Amino acid sequence: MKGVLSIQSHVTYGHAGNSAAVFPMQRMGLEVWPIHTVHFSNHTQYNQGWTGKAVAGEAIAEIFDGLEKIGVLENIRAIVTGYLGDASHCDVIANIVKKAKAANPDCLYLCDPVMGDPEKGCIVSDGVAESLVGTLMPMADILVPNQFELTRFAGQDIHSMEDAVVACEKALALGPNLVLAKHLHGVKGDQFSMLMASNQGNYLAQRPHLTFPREPVGVGDMISATFLAGLINGLEAQQALEHCNNAVFGILEETAASNQWELQLIAGQKQFETPSNSFKVAQL
Template identity: 40%
Template structure:
């Protein structure tokens, strides 16, 4: 498959395209990576160098790809960290171009806004753009718990509320919603939940909570879920495969005591996860 991935990039470590592209390539997919920012490292270090690219620069790169005449072969567009709201419009323009060329192409929006405990960590205007413009245009959306609450305006006080909020996303445009990093009062202390809903049903999946805190895992699971969904059109199968792979990589990362996710060293987990987790119907 061919996936146009428009998100951030770092030289050191693995977040954004640096986290999403290689797993997809390892699975045999072509990735047309367009970077919204070029930073030395992820911002969690507290200091970094680099720049946010302009919306005009994003459009120019996308137009250059279109000039090659390959958009009819684009199976999907994946977006993540945008840098600023204006870049979002350039991304939606790329989505429109891809869908005009291939009516079967899908758009997966990973609505990077913030996280529980950290709050909003993107520039002003980006959260509103995600809610009001990107969400209605998406076929697949992959928020974490904090982002789910922002996008829906609902408090996720228990699992039932999480499922109701996720289902409400489908009324806004997407056909599939994956909620990552979900912790509710029903979640045991030693595990973490994930939830996916679609027009065909809802499924949950639970993995052990690992003693690791790294950036980039969300970018990887969004990319893997999208690719597996494009291949299988099964939300449950896509969740099982993506969660199993990311768990394996995070387990290796925890065992190594690494601050950066071991995307390359543990790459076999993307192809053949060492432990399989099954999504359960709800």
């Protein structure tokens, strides 16, 4: 049995981190084996706060050691990492990726380098961003940053699509084989824009912006998971991007229609298999 190892945060209520990533991949036909980096009651943008704590790096390593003992490593098709609760998690994950790739050289590593959002405030522990830039992001086969994270990694400000292309190309030169900038808020226009770059070319995916009283949390986690699942299922990168863009927009439409803040993954789950939208991806 082959599957995806998903190392991210977990919330008991709602959908963020593994709680936004595991189900879409399962709905797209993949086995998913989650390891939680934090366990919170809910995501961190609630005004009432949240409860829970980060998982110790040793505990993450211990779970992985258990998988190694039962011979799972050669069956890990991909590893996806997201929100990390402590800078020490980066070294643990680097070791996990190395071991998984040694057991299965075809194993993909997708890094979603969650560093926080300057508009929401930094939501990661001290040292996490630096460890991501210095350790995990260069190791990734697939890097899925938002604009802030891409700027931090590439050292390139982004105020236009041309800037975004340059930043992605700089990021590619630092190690990853494919970069998907999942939210280019610095690009002018009334569309939500994602830019994918690889040695095969640059591709732009756009969709309408939806207005919410409070912006849903976990959208980036859902994007990373849905894109990765498409690749594992045999889609070409541009096809996986197109499917991801349409599926995610369908979930957001379902969320808006239900007047909810939390992503409506369950109510809109058919979107992951057969999206109701058909926005096309354009090659730049």
